Amino acid sequence: MAEHHSDTLYMKIFYYLLALTILEILVALPEYSLFVKAIILVGMALGKAALVALYFMHLRFERLTLGVIAFTPLVICVFLVFMLTPDLGSVVHKTTTPAKQTMEKKP
Amino acid sequence: MSEAAAMHAGHAGANESPLTPESWGKLGMWIFLAGDAMSFGTLLAAYGGVRYGTVDWPKPYDVLGIWLTAAMTLLLIVSSVWMVKGLAAIQRNDQANFRKFIGLTVLGGFVFLLCQAYEWYKLISHDGLGFVNNPYGASLFGTTFYVITGFHGMHVTGGVIYLLCILLRGMTGAYSADNYHAVEIAGLYWHFVDLVWIMVFTFVYLI
Numbered sequence: 001m002a003e004h005h006s007d008t009l010y011m012k013i014f015y016y017l018l019a020l021t022i023l024e025i026l027v028a029l030p031e032y033s034l035f036v037k038a039i040i041l042v043g044m045a046l047g048k049a050a051l052v053a054l055y056f057m058h059l060r061f062e063r064l065t066l067g068v069i070a071f072t073p074l075v076i077c078v079f080l081v082f083m084l085t086p087d088l089g090s091v092v093h094k095t096t097t098p099a100k101q102t103m104e105k106k107p
Numbered sequence: 108m109s110e111a112a113a114m115h116a117g118h119a120g121a122n123e124s125p126l127t128p129e130s131w132g133k134l135g136m137w138i139f140l141a142g143d144a145m146s147f148g149t150l151l152a153a154y155g156g157v158r159y160g161t162v163d164w165p166k167p168y169d170v171l172g173i174w175l176t177a178a179m180t181l182l183l184i185v186s187s188v189w190m191v192k193g194l195a196a197i198q199r200n201d202q203a204n205f206r207k208f209i210g211l212t213v214l215g216g217f218v219f220l221l222c223q224a225y226e227w228y229k230l231i232s233h234d235g236l237g238f239v240n241n242p243y244g245a246s247l248f249g250t251t252f253y254v255i256t257g258f259h260g261m262h263v264t265g266g267v268i269y270l271l272c273i274l275l276r277g278m279t280g281a282y283s284a285d286n287y288h289a290v291e292i293a294g295l296y297w298h299f300v301d302l303v304w305i306m307v308f309t310f311v312y313l314i
Binding site for chain 1: 141149155159160180184302310
């Protein structure tokens with residue numbers, strides 16, 4: 001296992017993380033669609049997190065069991081986001097409709 | 108414990124090495140980190156949900172600024188590199204470099220906390236970003252910011268204390284090339300703190 005843990009590899013991962021951080025800032029600063037920006041930035045952040053987990057936390061060289069344990073929270077959190085989405089959509093719908101009715105009644 | 112290891116060895120697949128007693132601590136840390144990841148995941152999912160449903164959410168980088176936190180991100184990434192170098196040093200039985208790199212990791216974490224304290228002080232005292240209200244828009248902007256960065260800051264504080272204990276034990280010669288698992292397990296926690304900050308930086312500051 002020790003042969004994988006070379007200083008050269010760690011420095012290579014560090015430069016990837018540094019480059020991705022600079023790229024993230026360059027992507028975040030201009031003004032454009034928040035949805036597109038969020039997709040790109042979350043993708044880059046997941047890439048950085050994967051580099052840290054695979055190489056600094058040695059998951060790349062560990063038993064599969066530890067990888068499954070590490071990956072489970074991500075699956076559950078993605079599931080949580082999908083479960084929240086319909087509810088959030090209905091909240092926006094409910095709050096806008098009464099506001100329109102009030103506007104119509106006033107005159 | 109050794110009986111359990113022997114039982115597991117009997118059932119392990121042909122391509123997987125059996126868990127040795129030294130691995131139980133690592134397995135325990137990974138299970139803890141999985142639970143902790145779900146805590147952070149829930150906070151970030153709630154943040155996304157609240158922000159999606161709020162029309163007057165301020166642009167985070169206009170209020171929070173990103174240059175200090177970009178430097179803090181870099182600091183945590185560098186401290187992670189120091190941590191792996193410290194572990195690699197003790198695996199070679201290089202005590203001097205082990206102490207140097209773990210000491211630098213502790214210092215990195217401590218400077219990160221100082222930067223966060225300065226950021227909070229500036230936001231509270233000069234910019235008026237309160238926990239329940241602020242002049243920039245949605246009141247939950249401040250609440251979510253302080254809860255998420257505070258929860259992470261507490262993890263960094265825990266990590267600094269944890270690594271300080273490892274460093275102090277290391278200075279008494281407690282670790283060696285044959286006995287480095289405690290350092291590796293502490294390293295897992297520290298890298299996790301770095302990993303979570305990568306996500307927090309993206310969600311809270313950049314998007």
